[in-house]
Amino acid sequence: MKPLIRKLACACAISLAGVGTAAAYIDPGTGSMLLQMMGAAVAGAIFYFRELRMKVVSLFSRRPPPAAREGDEATPGDEPR
Amino acid sequence: MSAALATSRSFRDPDATLIEHDGRLIRAVRGHALAAFRRMLAHPVVCRWMDDGRLVRTRPVLPVEVPPQLAGFEGECFEHERIPFVSQPSEWAPEMLAAAGSLTLQLAAELLPRGLELKDATPANILFRDAEPVFVDLPSIVERRPGNRLWVARHQFETTFLLPLIAAAEAGLPVAWTLQNPVAGLSHEALARILGARRWLKPGLWRPVALPAALAAKAAGGAAASTLAPVSEAQAVFTLERGLKALQAQVDKRISAMAKRSSHWRRYTSARAHYGSADLEAKRRFVAEAVAGTKPRRTLDIGANTGEFSEIAATEGEVVALDIDERSVAAIWERAREKRLPILPLVGNFGRPTPALGWRNRELESLLGRAAEGFDLVLMLAVVHHLRVTEGVPVAEQFDAVAGITRRHLLVEYVPVTDPMFAAIARGREPLYGDCQRPEFEATLLRRFQVERKHELPNGRVLYLARRRAG
Numbered sequence: 277m278k279p280l281i282r283k284l285a286c287a288c289a290i291s292l293a294g295v296g297t298a299a300a301y302i303d304p305g306t307g308s309m310l311l312q313m314m315g316a317a318v319a320g321a322i323f324y325f326r327e328l329r330m331k332v333v334s335l336f337s338r339r340p341p342p343a344a345r346e347g348d349e350a351t352p353g354d355e356p357r
Numbered sequence: 358m359s360a361a362l363a364t365s366r367s368f369r370d371p372d373a374t375l376i377e378h379d380g381r382l383i384r385a386v387r388g389h390a391l392a393a394f395r396r397m398l399a400h401p402v403v404c405r406w407m408d409d410g411r412l413v414r415t416r417p418v419l420p421v422e423v424p425p426q427l428a429g430f431e432g433e434c435f436e437h438e439r440i441p442f443v444s445q446p447s448e449w450a451p452e453m454l455a456a457a458g459s460l461t462l463q464l465a466a467e468l469l470p471r472g473l474e475l476k477d478a479t480p481a482n483i484l485f486r487d488a489e490p491v492f493v494d495l496p497s498i499v500e501r502r503p504g505n506r507l508w509v510a511r512h513q514f515e516t517t518f519l520l521p522l523i524a525a526a527e528a529g530l531p532v533a534w535t536l537q538n539p540v541a542g543l544s545h546e547a548l549a550r551i552l553g554a555r556r557w558l559k560p561g562l563w564r565p566v567a568l569p570a571a572l573a574a575k576a577a578g579g580a581a582a583s584t585l586a587p588v589s590e591a592q593a594v595f596t597l598e599r600g601l602k603a604l605q606a607q608v609d610k611r612i613s614a615m616a617k618r619s620s621h622w623r624r625y626t627s628a629r630a631h632y633g634s635a636d637l638e639a640k641r642r643f644v645a646e647a648v649a650g651t652k653p654r655r656t657l658d659i660g661a662n663t664g665e666f667s668e669i670a671a672t673e674g675e676v677v678a679l680d681i682d683e684r685s686v687a688a689i690w691e692r693a694r695e696k697r698l699p700i701l702p703l704v705g706n707f708g709r710p711t712p713a714l715g716w717r718n719r720e721l722e723s724l725l726g727r728a729a730e731g732f733d734l735v736l737m738l739a740v741v742h743h744l745r746v747t748e749g750v751p752v753a754e755q756f757d758a759v760a761g762i763t764r765r766h767l768l769v770e771y772v773p774v775t776d777p778m779f780a781a782i783a784r785g786r787e788p789l790y791g792d793c794q795r796p797e798f799e800a801t802l803l804r805r806f807q808v809e810r811k812h813e814l815p816n817g818r819v820l821y822l823a824r825r826r827a828g
Contacts, residue, residue: 305512307545307573311564312600316506316585319596 368716373432373496378424382439384415384495387432397498398435402467410486411460413493414438440491441655441701442677442731445711445721446480446517446539447532448703450687451525454532455612456694457483457490458518459605464492465508466601470594474501478510479517481539485701487675488693504587506596514604517542519565522611524548527555527562531683533704537714539721545569565607615687636814643812644669644736644768647822651766653734659707659759660740664689664700670736671698677732678702707740707758708748728762735763739818741798742772745790746782752792753801760805760825767806771798771819795819 368374372390376383386394397403398415406412418434427434446454457480465475475482475497482494508514520543521535528551535543549556549570556567587593644666648656656670661678662685670676671693678700680686689702705711710724737759744750759767772779774787774794783790791797799821802808806823813819 305573307569307571308512308515309507310572311569312507312511313585315600315603316596319506319599320588320592322599323592323595 370496376424376427378426380439382437383418383424383427384435384437385427385430385432386435386496390496391433393500394496397473397495400471400473402471403498406464406492410489411492413440413491413495415495437493440484440486440493441675443722443727444485444701444703445714446536448705448711449480449532450683450690450702450704451522451532451615452612452687453485453490453690454480454518454536455522455608458514458522458608460490460492461514461518462601462605462608466598468498469597469601472501472503473498474508475510478514479540479542480536487699487701488690502587503590504593506588506593507585508597508600511600513542515565515569516544519604519607520545520548522608523562523565524551526611526614527552531704546573561610633816636816636818639812639814640820641669643820647768647810648673648734651734651822653732653766655732656734656736657728657732657762658736660738660743661685661689661702664692664702666736666738667700668698670734671700674733675699676701679705679707681706706748708744708750725758725761730761730764732763734766734768735759737767737769739770739772739778741769742779742793743782745793746779752798753804756801756805763825765824767823767825769802769821769823771795771821773817776817
């Protein structure tokens, strides 16, 4: 198993090590966008487990569950003028 | 497109354009974008940012005030406050770029839970009022699609703020090089090539440089997705907030890296062997008296160095402090910001002033165009000999250029050919600079200016306060 993992790691490193020619006129932000999508997926997982933890905690707590997010309610300082 | 819009300063945005009329800045918002723009303008967070000056103050223009060239415009006009001096991002020190980037991230973070976002994120959206960044591109604030967890402007933020900062911190590349195009900036691929293997050896460079560059090259052939399925608003805000915080952490990291750097010019004031304390005191006194006597509302300090004379001029009005060295400009900016002085420090070489840039060379005006007839006093302290020797600009040319900038006064310091600083840069070529002999220097000055006061320092240097001749 270990040699296989090592081979895969080497292949990934070699594949990513170079800077190929990305045609700027096609899409200059492709790499950045892909990483942002991956980040969104990770954040989604963190959000899911955070919500789950809050639900579990609220089951054992007498206090009412906190609002899911500050932004769901009127944000302080947003009173219309 | 009308003639007014054809000559507009800002024409790329399909929602709005910006024109200048009689010294006023008019933002013309097109009909299709008007309702959303009005809603944005009335939003409490936008009003609060305008009140504290972080967002350019803007008011609706009454129909009778609409400039004639916009008479047939299908939309509505708004007037922005004028920022005293328009700077280009390529003229900022990295610390100023970081402050502009932080302001952009703060605004994006405040807009986020209110259902708004920035549709673009470039230094071209920011100007400096003295040492403070101000967000000036109001049409960039738009309503966000609920549940969208990708920030469309993130790539632009990276290439125009983050990557130039990394280039400055890691490779010492000046912002003037990396932000020639403030809308496109520096690509991940270009920076990856500049950094070479270092981008993989330093883990801190993987996320901002190495991975995007590698992935861009791999994915360029295929059609890349740019949307994700919508999620709950709470999850979208959570995701976007995390992204903004990560970007802010990246910016902060580069600033602390740069704080460790120093430069020859920052050490200059503490090691001015060519200036005795009596000379320096006399020079300070002459400048202070000249400033008090002429009361300049606006001063341009060419070759500001550490900005001690800019600070004297700032006692009477606004100052633009120009210096060739990024580190000196950064030091002036930090002090001006800390002490809340009306000083805008900019990186620039008066011998090679910033050219006009952008489409038809009209989007970003040249330094001389922006400075023309814009100052009551110009300081040229110990700088004429640098321009003469290092840049090869004859003294007469220098005074001609300055006469087009100052409306009234010039305070210039003459450095004799025998001065050690002159000798250090001329390196035996002194005979080439006949116009730097004192009689020739004075005769050249008198062609354009009338000397009001003169003071000879014990070290042989001479200070002149001169008034521009009419015509």
